[in-house]
Amino acid sequence: MAAGVSWFGRARAPDTALEEAVAREAAAKAVSDALAARLAKLEAQVELTERYFTEAFWNTLDVAYEAVLAHRPLCCIVCDHTAGRDGFEIREDRCFFGGGRLERYVCPQCDCVFGPQKYLDLDEAFVGRDYQVLYSRYSEGDSTENELRAFRSLGADKAGRYLDWGAGGGWNRTLETLKGEGWDVVAHEPNAAASADFGASVWDGVTGGFDGVFSNNVIEHFRDPVAQFRSFHALLKPDAKMAHASPCYDYSFAFTRFHSVFLLGRSPFVLAERTGFRVVDSERDGGYINYVFQRV
Ligand SMILES: [Zn+2]
Numbered sequence: 001m002a003a004g005v006s007w008f009g010r011a012r013a014p015d016t017a018l019e020e021a022v023a024r025e026a027a028a029k030a031v032s033d034a035l036a037a038r039l040a041k042l043e044a045q046v047e048l049t050e051r052y053f054t055e056a057f058w059n060t061l062d063v064a065y066e067a068v069l070a071h072r073p074l075c076c077i078v079c080d081h082t083a084g085r086d087g088f089e090i091r092e093d094r095c096f097f098g099g100g101r102l103e104r105y106v107c108p109q110c111d112c113v114f115g116p117q118k119y120l121d122l123d124e125a126f127v128g129r130d131y132q133v134l135y136s137r138y139s140e141g142d143s144t145e146n147e148l149r150a151f152r153s154l155g156a157d158k159a160g161r162y163l164d165w166g167a168g169g170g171w172n173r174t175l176e177t178l179k180g181e182g183w184d185v186v187a188h189e190p191n192a193a194a195s196a197d198f199g200a201s202v203w204d205g206v207t208g209g210f211d212g213v214f215s216n217n218v219i220e221h222f223r224d225p226v227a228q229f230r231s232f233h234a235l236l237k238p239d240a241k242m243a244h245a246s247p248c249y250d251y252s253f254a255f256t257r258f259h260s261v262f263l264l265g266r267s268p269f270v271l272a273e274r275t276g277f278r279v280v281d282s283e284r285d286g287g288y289i290n291y292v293f294q295r296v
Contacts, residue, residue: 050133051098058100058257061118065103074105074117077260078225078267079274081109091251097134099257111265119257120223127223131191134258139171140217146288147174147216150245153281153292156183160211163188163203163235166218186210191221208235213242220248220259229275229293236295241280245290252287263291 075082088105091113095102104115114120122130147164151174156162167175167187178185188203213232222228232242247253248262263271268291272279281292 054098076107078112079110110267110270112267113262144173150243154212165215216245219244233276249289
């Protein structure tokens with residue numbers, strides 16, 4: 001009898017261990033499922049909260065600006081032409097990213113379209129956070145081809161050193177491609193640096209002496225293009241070139257508050273003249289539009 005118990009005891013022990021293991025695994029899975037469900041709910045809540053507060057902020061600003069814009073003078077960010085709101089042709093869009101109404105102005109003196117004023121009035125730190133929120137969820141499309149095309153429009157020299165302005169948040173292969181070809185290219189990303197993996201050295205934010213600067217889908221983000229071009233002037237060697245490609249030399253991709261200037265008509269030339277450059281080349285091929293500026 002005693003042996004029988006012993007035999008059953010030995011025989012049943014593995015079953016019990018197995019049952020306990022299965023029970024532990026089921027309990028662990030239940031905890032894991034509950035955590036996953038809570039996380040999914042939390043993520044949805046964060047997204048909803050972000051959307052709500054973004055829309056609340058910009059829609060409130062729209063109400064405030066409706067009163068303000070009727071009285072304040074508006075100043076073109078390319079040529080400084082200043083007039084009341086009724087002195088400009090108005091273009092209106094809505095922001096795809098919850099930024100409310102986008103009222104922009106066609107400058108009668110240089111042809112650029114600038115605005116919305118509510119976005120131009122924000123300080124740099126706030127705009128930086130606005131980009132951080134945007135790029136925490138949103139990635140630009142791969143525009144390597146147009147970036148490379150802009151770079152090649154510089155007629156670069158293998159001995160030179162070049163600056164990629166707006167290298168992106170890791171969504172392009174531009175830098176690894178150019179590095180692979182033996183070019184000395186330094187990366188700078190003003191707005192999505194935290195998520196960037198450039199595969200190239202990153203600009204220290206100070207040193208200049210570059211033989212060229214190039215960008216794609218960046219120039220339309222400038223809120224003070226004159227100041228930005230003057231800082232490019234300081235970064236470049238005499239006679240060096242910079243190429244800025246963008247579809248926003250037309251009034252297109254206007255559905256985002258992050259696009260604050262569209263360099264139509266005479267405005268690239270006016271901008272160049274005011275900042276120590278001259279336009280030496282331009283190319284238009286479907287959505288690819290590029291201007292090459294040379295430092296005077
Ligand atoms: Zn103007």
